[in-house]
Amino acid sequence: MMTTDISTLLIIALLPLAAGLVVLQKNPYHALVIRGILGAVAALVYAVLGGADVALTEALVGTMLAITLYAVAVRSSLVMRLGMISEGIDEKNPQFEALMDGLQQTLDKYHMRLDLVSYGDRTSLDRALIDKEIHATCIPSGEEKTAKPYHTTIRVERLYEIMQTELPNEVTSLSMPSLEKRS
Known part of the structure; x- marks a missing residue:
């Protein structure tokens, strides 16, 4: 059984908190920023838990590319x-x-x-x-x-x-x- 220290658990606890904040935002630009934070936290969790390849994919695609595309869509709409x-x-x-x-x-x-x-x-x-x-x-x-x-x-x-x-x-x-x- 894998043991996790308290700092890992705190980082993991940030995921649902950030996800909840994204959903509750009325300002789409604030939601974009929090979505970026959510992606960065997810990448950090994957890296801490040993999934460096998944962390890199999350950082590049899930955070940077998605936020850029969302920003363009929000700005134009x-x-x-x-x-x-x-x-x-x-x-x-x-x-x-x-x-x-x-x-x-x-x-x-x-x-x-x-x-x-x-x-x-x-x-x-x-x-x-x-x-x-x-x-x-x-x-x-x-x-x-x-x-x-x-x-x-x-x-x-x-x-x-x-x-x-x-x-x-x-x-x-x-x-x-x-x-x-x-x-």
Whole structure:
């Protein structure tokens, strides 16, 4: 029977602790860091218990490669691409700045970032929304002296729900295309 000292048992006890922390994380970037720690602890356990080849494989594939791939996936999936007509919106307008601040604050709660994408005309902007190049469009409402000078169309149902309930300002009206147009 193999005897293990207390330090080995403590290292082994870190595995379920780190795994539990990964599952409980709301911030995906924190989960990535803890997943890296979990992989490093697992590699250490394998090395201490005599499995040097398994430890090396865990360190290289299970930790480094997996974390890199997860980081790329998380980074690319946590973005809201907002399309707008390059000539139609004055980015120095205080109402537009208030809208962008409100969008960014709302997205920050979900660890997302906002990417602005400019289009030359309304047709290409609408086509980009239909072709799923962007998640939403923002255009001037066209009505002077209105309480909501911008109109935002969001094609992703979850983003629409978030913006509808959490967008803190009244600078834009929100809409979502019908189901027939989205499919």
